[in-house]
Amino acid sequence: MATKKWDSETDLIIVGAGLAGFCAALQASEAGVSSVLLEKTSNVGGTSGMSGGLFAFAGTDLQKEQGIDDTDERLFDDLRRVGGFKNDESIVSLYVRHQLATYHWLKAHGVLFGHPEASAGQSVPRSHHTKSAQVIEALAARLESAGRSTVMRKTAATRLLREHDDGPVEGVLAESNGRTTRIKARRGVVLTSGGFSRNAKLLATFAPLQIGVNVVCGEGCDGDGLLMAWKLGADLRDMAYVKSTFGNHPDSGSVRHLLLFPVYRGAIAVNKAGKRFVNESLSYKLLGDACLQQPDGLAFQVFDTTVMEKTSPGVLTFDFQEAVDDGYMLKADTLAALAGKIGVDPAALAETVSGYNRRIAGGETDEFGRTSMSNQFGKLVELTRAPFYAYPSVNVMLGTYCGIGVNDRMEVIDVFGATIPNLYAAGEVQGGFHGAAYMTGSGLGKAAIFGRVAVATALNSALGAA
Ligand SMILES: Cc1cc2nc3c(=O)[nH]c(=O)nc-3n(C[C@H](O)[C@H](O)[C@H](O)COP(=O)(O)OP(=O)(O)OC[C@H]3O[C@@H](n4cnc5c(N)ncnc54)[C@H](O)[C@@H]3O)c2cc1C
Structure with a gap:
């Protein structure tokens, strides 16, 4: 008797319900596509939901109200300089291209921004202040009302599944309360599972100087997404620059x-x-x-x-x-x-x-x-x-800010530069953007922008402002 290959199926599987995951799932819902948003802990939000809530955007109405002259070019230059020019120019450009539209998109989905502050790495005040819990609540409410996404708490993706080496990723193996389930993803899997600050073994491998430094971040920051993609041969970026x-x-x-x-x-x-x-x-x-x-x-x-x-x-x-x-x-x-x-x-x-x-x-x-x-x-x-x-x-x-290698469409690339079909990564799990250091506000900005881009790529659709 043939065994059933899949327990359930959906268009997109999104692994990790932090900011990148919610933005990805909402982007999918707006495109009329179904998704399953997996969250290994009992609460959604991840590190995003406990963060300082500062987003780095340039050229916003709030900056103009304060007479702050900020531009895409200035943002690009700051990101590159702070990253010690070790960051991937094409990924920094991607952030800059979509940042203003994503600011408006977040506002349209109920995110409340306060006036910009100057903070680390910024040549003008551009840290747009939010209450991070409010951000997650607003996006979760929008996602629920859009109705095409199922959020599965206490469900951890444990492996990426594909038929054969170099073939497309077809789904994930997930565990919930000791039960294993196989979920098929018709259009792809997006990894939005955050960083690895709580994984002592990965820290010992990539950042031995940080061993013993106090850790504050989401409880699920175990590096699961990194490990799953690494097993499939994914490239790793910026690993030498993990910093506290x-x-x-x-x-x-x-x-x-x-x-x-x-x-x-x-x-x-x-x-x-x-x-x-x-x-x-x-x-x-x-x-x-x-x-x-x-x-x-x-x-x-x-x-x-x-x-x-x-x-x-x-x-x-x-x-x-x-x-x-x-x-x-x-x-x-x-x-x-x-x-x-x-x-x-x-x-x-x-x-x-x-x-x-x-x-x-x-x-x-x-x-x-x-x-x-x-x-x-x-x-x-x-x-x-x-x-x-x-x-x-x-x-x-607070975070690892390095990880899975992607191209400027958030497609995961392997160690030889080929894309791993149907696999995308966005947010803190993904490398190549920060380079040697991090500019305040670019962790949340990156999670929102690249979460959306990953889904737009998977669906071959465009990114709108709202
Ligand atoms: C205290 C603090 C303050 C910060 N302040 C700022 C700030 O003001 N501005 C800024 O830009 N950045 C800030 N950062 C960094 C920023 O918060 C993160 O870079 C960003 O939130 C990462 O978002 P994410 O969606 O990629 O990951 P997360 O928000 O961490 O979400 C990942 C989710 O995936 C889940 N997950 C993990 N593994 C699995 C699995 N196997 N299966 C299912 N789910 C899984 C996790 O439980 C988590 O919920 C701060 C960080 C900290 C710790």
């Missing part, structure tokens, strides 16, 4: 980060010896590399009242005042007293701050080459006005 992020309070647990970036509003970073060690205007990933080299991997973001006045109430990584109120930020009336609170030699801290101030006032070259608050944006300020503040900061692994 600087600026997390050492008391943060593994669910909520306590990231704060006073450095991008003018603070300096000092180590336990009270000395600066880096150009603080660099991407927080590069600051993370530098911090890992310091004693105990620990630093302090030190600043004064002028910087404190730049606090942004309610903006997760820039609400300095909230950190004071919650007891995470140390505060003192003099620099010497602050040094005592953080256990740093007062004379060393005084020397560091006065040297820094002197160079700014005198227009001298900074010893670490710092000329701006963040990536050429913002004029530096002297740190002179009491009270003074210090935010203890270590690194945190």
Whole structure:
């Protein structure tokens, strides 16, 4: 008796219900196509749903309202520069080509954007603020009302299925509550399963420097999609650039980060010896590399009242005042007293701050080459006005930002450059976009844009704005 090959079938299988997965499924629904959206955990949202909610878009109405002059060209240049020119130009171009339409598409689907902030790697303010849980709720509601997608929670894809080597991917093997099921995908499988920060073996292979760094991300970030595609011969991209992020309070647990970036509003970073060690205007990933080299991997973001006045109430990584109120930020009336609170030699801290101030006032070259608050944006300020503040900061692994090799249509390519038919990857699971470092807002932006592109490619359809 012949065994039944498939338990169920659909047009597209989308593996992972974070932002990339929801955008992919919604794109499919709008094209009139059925999909199954698999989610291995009991909750949808993944890392996306717990993220800072900042999206990098350029040329938006919100930027224009604030008089911010941003363009596709500027965005492209920033992405390439932050990525150390190691990123794939064609994939960066793809992001830039579809970013504004995707911003409008998200808005049309109920995503609420707040005014743009400047953050790491941006030469103009372009981090469009959202509440990440609201983003996922809005897209999930739209998907449900569109009616063509089935979301299967607690169902993990475990293998990609195909008839023979080099043949098209035909479906997935999935596990739910100990039960195995085979689902056929008539038009293809889209991997949107996020990063691998929680997979100790993959970290040991690709990022041994990060072993032991605290991890904060979605609970399903085990690298499943990467492993499944790798088994089929998929190429891997940017694996040498896995980095942790600087600026997390050492008391943060593994669910909520306590990231704060006073450095991008003018603070300096000092180590336990009270000395600066880096150009603080660099991407927080590069600051993370530098911090890992310091004693105990620990630093302090030190600043004064002028910087404190730049606090942004309610903006997760820039609400300095909230950190004071919650007891995470140390505060003192003099620099010497602050040094005592953080256990740093007062004379060393005084020397560091006065040297820094002197160079700014005198227009001298900074010893670490710092000329701006963040990536050429913002004029530096002297740190002179009491009270003074210090935010203890270590690194945190938030994401891996590298992974499966794709072309500029989000088709997965193998180690020899051939496409693996009917297999697509988008979002954090996919490599080639960030290169050596990550610009704030481009993780969520990439998940939304490339999730949509993957489906448009699978269906051979166009991407609209709404
Ligand atoms: C604390 C924090 C703050 C951040 N803030 C920002 C920010 O402000 N701006 C920005 O651009 N980026 C930010 N990032 C990064 C950004 O959130 C991620 O790059 C992005 O959310 C990745 O989206 P994704 O859809 O690819 O993956 P995810 O959102 O992680 O979704 C992947 C989903 O796939 C599921 N899954 C995994 N394996 C399987 C399997 N085998 N079968 C079925 N399902 C599976 C997972 O459980 C998960 O739900 C932040 C990250 C963190 C941790």
